Amino acid sequence: MLSCRHPKDAVVSQVLSHLGIFSMLGERGRVRVSAEDVIYWKVHGGTEADGERANDALIPYEDLFSDPDKARIYRGITEAMTNCRQHAYEGRSDEGWWMYTQLKDNVLSVAFADLGIGIPVSLSSREDSFKRNVSRYLFFAGLPWSDGNCIRAALELGRSRTGRPNRGKGLPDIRAVVDRLDGGLIIHSNDGLFHLNSATKKAECRTFSNNASFQGTIIVWAIPVPRRESE
Amino acid sequence: MSSKQINLATDFSKFPAGRFRSDGPNSGERFRDDLLVPALNNYERVVVVLDGAVGFGSSFIDEAFGGLVRNSGFTPSDLRKKLEIRSEKDPSYSDEAWDCIETTVQFAKVR
Numbered sequence: 001m002l003s004c005r006h007p008k009d010a011v012v013s014q015v016l017s018h019l020g021i022f023s024m025l026g027e028r029g030r031v032r033v034s035a036e037d038v039i040y041w042k043v044h045g046g047t048e049a050d051g052e053r054a055n056d057a058l059i060p061y062e063d064l065f066s067d068p069d070k071a072r073i074y075r076g077i078t079e080a081m082t083n084c085r086q087h088a089y090e091g092r093s094d095e096g097w098w099m100y101t102q103l104k105d106n107v108l109s110v111a112f113a114d115l116g117i118g119i120p121v122s123l124s125s126r127e128d129s130f131k132r133n134v135s136r137y138l139f140f141a142g143l144p145w146s147d148g149n150c151i152r153a154a155l156e157l158g159r160s161r162t163g164r165p166n167r168g169k170g171l172p173d174i175r176a177v178v179d180r181l182d183g184g185l186i187i188h189s190n191d192g193l194f195h196l197n198s199a200t201k202k203a204e205c206r207t208f209s210n211n212a213s214f215q216g217t218i219i220v221w222a223i224p225v226p227r228r229e230s231e
Numbered sequence: 232m233s234s235k236q237i238n239l240a241t242d243f244s245k246f247p248a249g250r251f252r253s254d255g256p257n258s259g260e261r262f263r264d265d266l267l268v269p270a271l272n273n274y275e276r277v278v279v280v281l282d283g284a285v286g287f288g289s290s291f292i293d294e295a296f297g298g299l300v301r302n303s304g305f306t307p308s309d310l311r312k313k314l315e316i317r318s319e320k321d322p323s324y325s326d327e328a329w330d331c332i333e334t335t336v337q338f339a340k341v342r
Contacts, residue, residue: 074285
């Protein structure tokens with residue numbers, strides 16, 4: 001039989017309550033969720049590339065964006081789901097993804113996570129031309145094969161379409177919406193972190209030591225809500 | 232001339248996503264094999280209307296349209312004669328689909 005105690009940190013307790021962890025464990029203790037960095041988050045999950053689930057997650061925010069921008073957000077999320085399905089768990093179909101959405105201070109944040117093998121490992125195990133192109137990109141850029149540089153290469157190759165035939169565009173799809181709306185994008189996969197600020201056009205790429213590793217991939221979009229004409 | 236119009240949003244799904252059947256319920260492979268290939272085999276002209284769907288990822292578009300050349304035995308020349316892809320709300324989807332059709336063959340040639 002499972003049981004649990006509430007953590008000492010009240011905000012952690014609120015997170016566990018808001019995510020439904022306490023109710024999963026049969027813990028009926030009341031936690032009032034009020035912390036600013038907890039209360040706005042909505043949680044979604046699944047195992048498939050399911051467009052209806054992506055759309056359901058976006059319904060609360062649909063009046064805030066134009067149809068083309070909604071289509072770009074949908075494209076990014078469904079490609080993240082597809083990448084997760086095809087690559088994250090090496091073909092195992094029973095493993096899942098989690099998505100968290102929040103509207104706060106006029107910015108829509110969408111975080112998409114899996115606990116798979118990570119982009120760098122997935123890239124290094126591929127047998128197709130995309131892996132060769134990543135190696136070539138890193139060689140000519142004078143960059144070592146590191147987790148951070150792999151994520152950057154995968155993003156850039158898809159954008160320049162060098163990695164054809166028509167594979168490897170999922171990550172550029174993920175990036176397109178923040179490029180269009182001057183938003184932010186963070187991709188943290190295994191030991192690598194890629195951070196793009198589209199408003200300032202600055203991109204940062206880092207590789208952490210093992211003790212800072214995230215085992216899996218988390219993609220975070222920060223999408224500013226466009227101002228309306230009358231504002 | 233016999234012709235067939237496929238409205239993707241109503242005849243297939245408003246929520247297309249994924250490349251292969253194993254990816255999810257409304258994948259590019261399922262659209263291609265269950266709707267598009269039978270229509271192309273049975274009608275002289277096929278019109279696919281993309282308007283009405285929430286959006287499309289590149290995986291879906293490539294597998295649905297590029298896959299016609301890669302997996303289903305059509306040539307770009309066949310498809311230019313038989314297939315029309317309409318995307319009036321966002322013409323970039325139609326351009327992307329044709330790009331996938333043409334690019335698949337270009338790569339086949341240089342191998």
